[in-house]
Amino acid sequence: xxxxxxxxxxxxxxxxxxxxxxxxxxxxxxxxxxxxxxxxxxxxxxxxxxxxxxxxxxxxxxxxxxxxxxxxxxxxxxxxxxxxxxxxxxxxxxxxxxxxxxxxxxxxxxxxxxxxxxxxxxxxxxxxxxxxxxxxxxxxxxxxxxxxxxxxxxxxxxxxxxxxxxxxxxxxxxxxxxxxxxxxxxxxxxxxxxxxxxxxxxxxxxxxxxxxxxxxxxxxxxxxxxxxxxxxxxxxxxxxxxxxxxxxxxxxxxxxxxxxxxxxxxxxxxxxxxxxxxxxxxxxxxxxxxxxxxxxxxxxxxxxxxxxxxxxxxxxxxxxxxxxxxxxxxxxxxxxxxxxxxxxxxxxxxxxxxxxxxx
Amino acid sequence: xxxxxxxxxxxxxxxxxxxxxxxxxxxxxxxxxxxxxxxxxxxxxxxxxxxxxxxxxxxxxxxxxxxxxxxxxxxxxxxxxxxxxxxxxxxxxxxxxxxxxxxxxxx
Ligand SMILES: Cc1cc2nc3c(=O)[nH]c(=O)nc-3n(C[C@H](O)[C@H](O)[C@H](O)COP(=O)(O)OP(=O)(O)OC[C@H]3O[C@@H](n4cnc5c(N)ncnc54)[C@H](O)[C@@H]3O)c2cc1C
Ligand code: FES
Numbered sequence: 501x502x503x504x505x506x507x508x509x510x511x512x513x514x515x516x517x518x519x520x521x522x523x524x525x526x527x528x529x530x531x532x533x534x535x536x537x538x539x540x541x542x543x544x545x546x547x548x549x550x551x552x553x554x555x556x557x558x559x560x561x562x563x564x565x566x567x568x569x570x571x572x573x574x575x576x577x578x579x580x581x582x583x584x585x586x587x588x589x590x591x592x593x594x595x596x597x598x599x600x601x602x603x604x605x606x607x608x609x610x611x612x613x614x615x616x617x618x619x620x621x622x623x624x625x626x627x628x629x630x631x632x633x634x635x636x637x638x639x640x641x642x643x644x645x646x647x648x649x650x651x652x653x654x655x656x657x658x659x660x661x662x663x664x665x666x667x668x669x670x671x672x673x674x675x676x677x678x679x680x681x682x683x684x685x686x687x688x689x690x691x692x693x694x695x696x697x698x699x700x701x702x703x704x705x706x707x708x709x710x711x712x713x714x715x716x717x718x719x720x721x722x723x724x725x726x727x728x729x730x731x732x733x734x735x736x737x738x739x740x741x742x743x744x745x746x747x748x749x750x751x752x753x754x755x756x757x758x759x760x761x762x763x764x765x766x767x768x769x770x771x772x773x774x775x776x777x778x779x780x781x782x783x784x785x786x787x788x789x790x791x792x793x794x795x796x797x798x799x800x801x802x803x804x805x806x807x808x809x810x811x812x813x814x815x816x817x818x819x820x821x822x823x824x825x826x827x828x829x830x831x832x833x834x835x836x837x838x839x840x841x842x843x844x845x846x847x848x849x850x851x852x853x854x855x856x857x858x859x
Numbered sequence: 860x861x862x863x864x865x866x867x868x869x870x871x872x873x874x875x876x877x878x879x880x881x882x883x884x885x886x887x888x889x890x891x892x893x894x895x896x897x898x899x900x901x902x903x904x905x906x907x908x909x910x911x912x913x914x915x916x917x918x919x920x921x922x923x924x925x926x927x928x929x930x931x932x933x934x935x936x937x938x939x940x941x942x943x944x945x946x947x948x949x950x951x952x953x954x955x956x957x958x959x960x961x962x963x964x965x966x
Contacts, residue, residue, distance in 0.1 A: 618919065628926070629916070636920065637919050637920035637940075641895060647862065647898050
């Protein structure tokens, strides 16, 4: 059994920033990451980031991660453990951890859960066939391991993730047969969509996938057009030849630890599903448990980072660290978050947060 | 197939090793997951589901969905998307729930 001051679970942008901020204020921080490398979603992002300058927009995601990790590794009061998957959280505050194949029990004074999100599945015939992937899996294969996932991919979902992963596939020499979206409009930023269209890839709105074709690996897909009520229009089916179908139909928060801790949970579609209720200070209904990043609502790395700083700041200041500048820093971070969420892009997240804070 | 050239990324592969897929040697590199190495070798069908024996392959690649479970070094239900290769490792297509005999034999 180990006792720790602040434990951060998850080493994506949110967790890295939470750990950094608390450590800068002088707290003893332990960062637990289940994977063998830090960075979360960032390590797979080869594109220049959108967002605000303060959160390194214009820098490639993977480079942002390297920057944050470098600073963290230099801090003497930070302990980083990779291959350390948090398995559960118990009533007495214990975290159980599979730490490099060893079972450990850790009691933190304060905990920040920044576990990110997992991909949503979609219902269609043969959706369990080899060759049907989450968009993240395809990214992991090609951008982390340098393995070509397929020769010709059908992408389902024209939000930012679908568009960006399509572009990354093309960079890796994979053909993109088409990008489908059930909605009437392309959900992602038009700069991304334009790049893909210029390369000759059709983006079919009001289309969905009906069936994966193949025996033990995908050889094609049957797609179908949808009407205004999102129903398939009979007779509009067509078969597209492809050896992979890639799903980019949204993420849902990976909120298991909050459920286990007994945090009040709310179902908010705008935030991606069930998320823990929380205050502006990022603290959940269970004292000493803070949330940051996609697990508290699917958004972007930029806001995940600011939420991380804020959660780290509040956890450390609750333990008496930080001194007089804390309030100024807190206000500054809250302002940054509001700025990120202003404008039309932030509309959905603002609606979600309004529901979250409504009591 | 492995990517050798990429406009942005450089892949620093580890030492070359050999793993055995259903008895056949497969080239792999240290640091790779079993599922990535099999993919590179053109193996996509990793297991058969328990109820209807439907073929299953890689889906999430981050250890969350259990679609990639195989028998590794005789041990069933290993998530190959988060298990790194090791020289001489044996990997078999898992049929159904997997035989837990390995555990009984050990203890
Ligand atoms: C294709 C794509 C393109 C994107 N482009 C942009 C962009 O241009 N700009 C932008 O701002 N955002 C972008 N994003 C979004 C951004 O990547 C995410 O919003 C951000 O990574 C969320 O950060 P996070 O720290 O909350 O979660 P993640 O990055 O998902 O990190 C969570 C971490 O927690 C770990 N973890 C989970 N459970 C446990 C556990 N029980 N124990 C230990 N560790 C655990 C995971 O292994 C992971 O490392 C993009 C996302 C994708 C998929
Ligand atoms: S592919 Fe999902 S657990 Fe391995």
